[in-house]
Amino acid sequence: MAAQRDQGHNGDQPPATVADAPAREVTARDVPAARERARAIPEAAVARLAVYLRVLSAMGEDGVTTISSEELAAAAGVNSAKLRKDLSYIGSYGTRGVGYDVDVLISEIERILGLTRKHSVAVVGIGNLGHALANYGGFPSRGFPVAALFDVDSDLMGVPVGGIPVEHIEDIESICREREVTIGVIATPPSVAQDVCDRLVSGGVQCILNFAPVVLGVPDHVEVRKVDLAVEMQILSFHVARRADEAQAEVTVDGTRPGVGEAVVGR
Amino acid sequence: MAAQRDQGHNGDQPPATVADAPAREVTARDVPAARERARAIPEAAVARLAVYLRVLSAMGEDGVTTISSEELAAAAGVNSAKLRKDLSYIGSYGTRGVGYDVDVLISEIERILGLTRKHSVAVVGIGNLGHALANYGGFPSRGFPVAALFDVDSDLMGVPVGGIPVEHIEDIESICREREVTIGVIATPPSVAQDVCDRLVSGGVQCILNFAPVVLGVPDHVEVRKVDLAVEMQILSFHVARRADEAQAEVTVDGTRPGVGEAVVGR
DNA sequence: ACGACTTTGTGCCTGCGTTCACAAGCGGCT
DNA sequence: AGCCGCTTGTGAACGCAGGCACAAAGTCGT
Ligand SMILES: NC(=O)c1ccc[n+]([C@@H]2O[C@H](COP(=O)([O-])OP(=O)(O)OC[C@H]3O[C@@H](n4cnc5c(N)ncnc54)[C@H](O)[C@@H]3O)[C@@H](O)[C@H]2O)c1
Ligand SMILES: NC(=O)c1ccc[n+]([C@@H]2O[C@H](COP(=O)([O-])OP(=O)(O)OC[C@H]3O[C@@H](n4cnc5c(N)ncnc54)[C@H](O)[C@@H]3O)[C@@H](O)[C@H]2O)c1
Helix, strand or coil, rough: CCEEECCCCCCCCCCCECCCCCCCCHHHCCCCCCCCCCCCCCCHHHHHHHHHHHHHHHHHHHHEEEECCCHHHHHHCHHHHHHHHCCCCCCCCCCCCCCCEHHHHHHHHHHHHCCCCCCEEEEEEECCCHHHHHCCCCCHHHCCEEEEEEEECCCHHHCCEEEEEEEHHHHHHHHHHHHEEEEEEEECHHHHHHHHHHHHCCCCEEEEEECCCCCCEECCCCCEEEEHHHHHHHHHHHHHHHHHHHHHHHHHHHHCCCCCCCCCCCC | CEEECCCCCCCCCCCCCCCCCCCCCHHHHHCCCCCCCCCCHHHHHHHHHHHHHHHHHHHHCCCCCCEEEEHHHHHHHCCHHHCCCCHHHHHEEEEEEEEHHHHHHHHHHHHHHCCCCCCEEEEECCHHHHHHHHHCCCCCHCCEEEEEEECCCCEEEECCCEEEEEEEHHHHHHHHHHHHEEEEECCCCHHHHHHHHHHHHHHHCCCCECCCCCEEECCCCCCCCCCCHHHHHHHHHHHHHCCCCCCCHHHHHHHCCCCCCCCCCCC
């Protein structure tokens, strides 16, 4: 059973490595005591580090203290060379001939990912999806406490969802500032997503996770990631179509379908 | 206001272009009537095509009949050269000096993405997230009708969610076959995700969208995409940390912080 | 009918990310 | 104490994807 293709998560991101300082001359590049040489970690590697962290946490709870690159790679569904290279971006914490200390690796990855500080989250749009997000225990437990919920619907005001009362969207700037929200999650209808985004930004929010199927415009200093389920579905659909075409083309050519599998049976 | 970085969606995917036929000699590559030369479209491009499709649909409804690469690129938040290259993968449907016909582009992209056939979806795990997904109108409206819901909780059996009754997980294989489900969505707790996945696969499901934070093992002929919100958060967290470090390093060096913006005020 | 303008399609170049393969390093065994 | 084998860390090569810039091509205006 093959492990799933890694997919880099949403991790692909644009072209670049993380170092995108545009024109500045030297800046921090060659600072001696360079605050973390967290410089130039490829975005795709960051996404994988988060996966390694989850796997390592689970291992740690199972009492595993040491792990080799081969084992960890298998558990995370990646190639071991890639895993070692990813880890090498954050430093040399392995012991040759032995492997990595699970606890050490966990704290180093947490440090690089900035998980030593808690990042307060605000969810905007407490509808179907917003409810699920607000109730999701996986955020607080991973260092992302939900600090505020917002909606425009007056029936929802004050109603606690996942233990937190819903507040009015008009108060978003002040509340975000007050509670030092760093991550805003947009789960509103697409039509108001840009407006909500602008308000979040003016409330000092630095990062946005957007579920609404629209392209958001933001200032340079704000980071946006989007989760677009329809796009995910369509990518899957593309693969189905491609397989069907391929299978058919092969049959056309030589009548055999080597190793593709029996999935296309019915059609 | 800068458009958000494109992020390729989950679209990064592994290394490769989509043509991963391993050893086969010629196959369909040079078949004359090559069923779609949908060969070798980069995965990242596929993800963007889905975005273009959404933008185009919206434009079409607004009565726009023709659009230039520049306009479409702006609306989709990408570079116009990249957009033209993406469109060139599916053929030449533009008119020089004029632009693209919106309707033509829509049908060509739909064709390539395999949206001409409807893909039935099954959602497994009708908890917080499963409810939201089952109620989401964005799937059916984009050609992904929800054909079945599954859970293990007996209290949920027969209860309609989003108009569809929940069925028991034990029946998943037969129902998936019967209703020709091609896409399975996993929204169960992580501990049972692999088991659910195996059942979906043996029910003939070819594609899986996985929300549970685990790495799924599947046969080669099955395509998995995962949506891991904790990973998304951690990537955002990483960027916050990096910015903070960079800002601090710059202050250390020369005391000025050119153009980064005023987001880091509080800290 | 012809010219000028607009916009596409793409060849080329650059740069990132992945993979391979191996030397360096460390623990354990004898 | 020294050697052997295992595993890390990384130098180098490769391949894909992105972006530039321009020639081809078609339209619109005169
Ligand atoms: N439900 C899903 O599974 C799902 C899946 C993928 C994407 N999405 C996207 O997520 C978003 C939310 O989906 P949903 O199903 O939860 O929709 P929903 O209609 O159930 O919820 C939207 C909520 O946003 C609130 N809202 C409306 N305008 C607002 C404003 N100006 N400020 C603050 N809140 C406002 C509404 O009161 C409502 O509570 C949509 O953009 C949708 O496309 C949802
Ligand atoms: N809620 C969110 O916003 C959110 C966000 C990100 C990820 N996730 C992930 O999505 C998954 C679901 O989250 P949730 O919040 O909806 O959890 P939940 O506990 O509300 O729902 C899980 C559902 O799965 C059902 N289930 C359990 N075992 C099953 C089985 N063997 N077969 C079929 N169904 C079974 C349960 O009865 C329950 O209805 C989890 O893996 C979670 O980590 C959820």
